[in-house]
Every structure is written in C-alpha cells, then in structure tokens.
Amino acid sequence: xELPAKTFRVTRADLVRYAGASGDFNPIHWSDRTATKVGLxxxxxxxxxxxxxxxxxxxxxxxxxxxxxxxxxxxxxPVVVPxxxxxxxxxxxxxxxxxxxxxxxxxxxxxxxxxxxxxxxxRATVRTAR
Amino acid sequence: MSLDPxxxxxxxxxxxxxxxxxxxxxxxxxxxxxxxPAHHDPEAARVLGHPDVVAPPTFxxxxxxxxxxxxxxxxxxxxxxxxxxxxxxxxxxTRPVVAGDELVCVNTVEDITSRAGHGFLTxxxxxxxxxxxxxxxxxxxxxxxxxx
Numbered sequence: 001x002e003l004p005a006k007t008f009r010v011t012r013a014d015l016v017r018y019a020g021a022s023g024d025f026n027p028i029h030w031s032d033r034t035a036t037k038v039g040l041x042x043x044x045x046x047x048x049x050x051x052x053x054x055x056x057x058x059x060x061x062x063x064x065x066x067x068x069x070x071x072x073x074x075x076x077x078p079v080v081v082p083x084x085x086x087x088x089x090x091x092x093x094x095x096x097x098x099x100x101x102x103x104x105x106x107x108x109x110x111x112x113x114x115x116x117x118x119x120x121x122x123r124a125t126v127r128t129a130r
Numbered sequence: 131m132s133l134d135p136x137x138x139x140x141x142x143x144x145x146x147x148x149x150x151x152x153x154x155x156x157x158x159x160x161x162x163x164x165x166x167p168a169h170h171d172p173e174a175a176r177v178l179g180h181p182d183v184v185a186p187p188t189f190x191x192x193x194x195x196x197x198x199x200x201x202x203x204x205x206x207x208x209x210x211x212x213x214x215x216x217x218x219x220x221x222x223x224t225r226p227v228v229a230g231d232e233l234v235c236v237n238t239v240e241d242i243t244s245r246a247g248h249g250f251l252t253x254x255x256x257x258x259x260x261x262x263x264x265x266x267x268x269x270x271x272x273x274x275x276x277x278x
Contacts, residue, residue: 008163021161022192038212047216048191052162055187065166065226066178068187072220072269121218 001096003061008053010045010079011087018049032083044078050090050118054111057092062126069104070125077118088113103128133249133274137207137239142200145235147260148193152229155185162186175228182229189227194255194268197235201253209251209274217250218271224264232260240269247276
C-alpha cells in the first residue's frame with residue numbers, strides 16, 4: 001500500500017532555524033563561501049534536517065507523534081538550498097512493507113529533491129494506529 | 131583516511147546528564163515544522179500518556195551529536211572533522227524522549243572500515259535516564275573522506 005505523498009519546502013531561513021535548534025552550526029549549512037570551498041555546489045541542508053522532515057511525514061502517516069519505534073536512513077545525495085525565497089522542495093513517499101501481528105507497521109520511505117533520491121534504505125517502524 | 135580498527139568495541143565513560151527542557155523540545159519541533167500539540171502542549175502529551183511534551187523522533191541527535199564528540203575528538207583516534215560526511219543514522223526507541231528526562235549517553239565504537247581511501251566509523255550511543263532506564267539507542271555512521 002502506498003501512502004499519500006508529502007512535500008516540504010526548505011529555505012535558507014529553515015536551515016538557520018534548524019542550526020540553532022539542533023546545535024549543528026557546520027558552516028556548509030549557511031555559508032556558500034565555505035560550502036563551495038569544500039566542493040559542494042552551494043549551501044546544503046543538514047542531513048538530520050531532511051531526516052527530521054521525513055520523520056514528520058512518518059509520524060503524520062502513523063497518526064501519532066509518539067508512534068515511531070525504529071527509524072533509520074542513509075544519506076546519499078546533498079539537498080542544495082538556493083539563497084532565494086523559494087528554496088527547494090523535498091518530496092516524501094512511502095509504502096507499507098509489513099504489518100506485524102504484534103501491532104507494528106514497517107514503512108519503506110523514499111525522499112527526493114528535484115527528482116533525485118536524497119536518502120536510501122530509509123525505513124521506519126511505527127506502532128500501528130488503533 | 132584510515133582509522134585504527136583496534137578502536138572497535140571501545141566504550142567511553144557516560145556523559146554528564148542532559149536535562150531535556152520543555153522549551154527545547156518546542157524549539158526543535160518548531161524548527162522542523164512539527165505542529166502536533168503533543169510536542170508543544172503538556173496537556174496534549176498527557177492525554178497520550180506522557181508526563182510532559184514529547185520530542186520528535188530525531189530530537190535525540192541534539193544530545194548524541196554533542197556526546198559523540200568524545201569519539202570524534204579523541205586525539206588517539208584522530209578523526210579530521212573537516213573531512214567528515216554523515217553516512218547513516220538510525221534511532222531505535224524504547225520510549226519517546228519527553229521533557230523532564232535527564233539523559234546519559236554511553237558511546238561505543240561499533241565498526242571501523244576503510245574503502246577506496248575513505249574511513250567509515252560507526253558509533254552506537256546508548257541513551258538512558260540517569261536512573262538507568264533505557265530510552266533510545268542511536269547509531270551514526272560517518273565517512274572520513276580521504277585526501278585528494
């Protein structure tokens with residue numbers, strides 16, 4: 001079963017806010033000068049910010065903010081965030097891989113930016129909604 | 131960048147307890163656009179059976195990233211942080227983190243490999259309350275990119 005897709009807009013302001021809230025002040029997430037110096041096309045989103053947005057999708061699908069029991073991803077491609085008002089967009093989809101008898105639902109999640117996968121092996125286990 | 135494989139299995143001393151604040155959870159939830167009332171309103175969290183506001187699933191990284199400096203900055207291991215890229219991340223929860231938790235991290239080096247000149251370091255952080263109740267186990271794999 002495929003779950004309804006969710007999209008998340010990501011702007012530079014979001015990255016600054018996430019840096020402050022998470023304590024991850026790596027300059028590749030706010031300075032084009034630093035990002036290009038290390039070979040990136042420009043400022044990129046924190047991998048953990050992408051993972052957090054995908055986590056939001058998962059909890060929304062699960063229907064409960066405390067339903068996630070296991071959640072893992074591999075970061076495969078950076079999410080480049082241009083310095084404009086539109087930023088970029090991450091699209092998240094998932095399929096239900098398994099519903100277990102002990103009340104767990106396993107999801108295979110896909111996150112893309114500009115049509116390219118930014119995560120692989122993204123899997124979440126949530127408590128099945130009652 | 132080659133990392134010393136003899137570090138595999140090494141555990142570090144427990145970190146000083148981290149006090150999970152209600153406002154920190156609200157701030158983190160706001161930063162990721164998580165509007166569910168249980169992240170913001172203690173009453174809404176209590177309806178779900180929690181003593182106070184519930185942290186979003188990736189919130190523990192706030193604590194474990196700081197705690198993992200024990201390993202990343204261990205001069206004996208010698209990770210060059212300017213060459214570090216985040217590879218994998220996983221959380222396995224015993225229960226969600228809630229405001230009021232006092233959390234202690236124990237870091238363990240779980241795996242070290244080298245491939246194509248890059249070093250791969252997998253750490254496991256066991257997060258429990260100061261009283262010893264397990265809360266969440268966090269795995270993080272970083273890639274230390276080779277020179278050139």
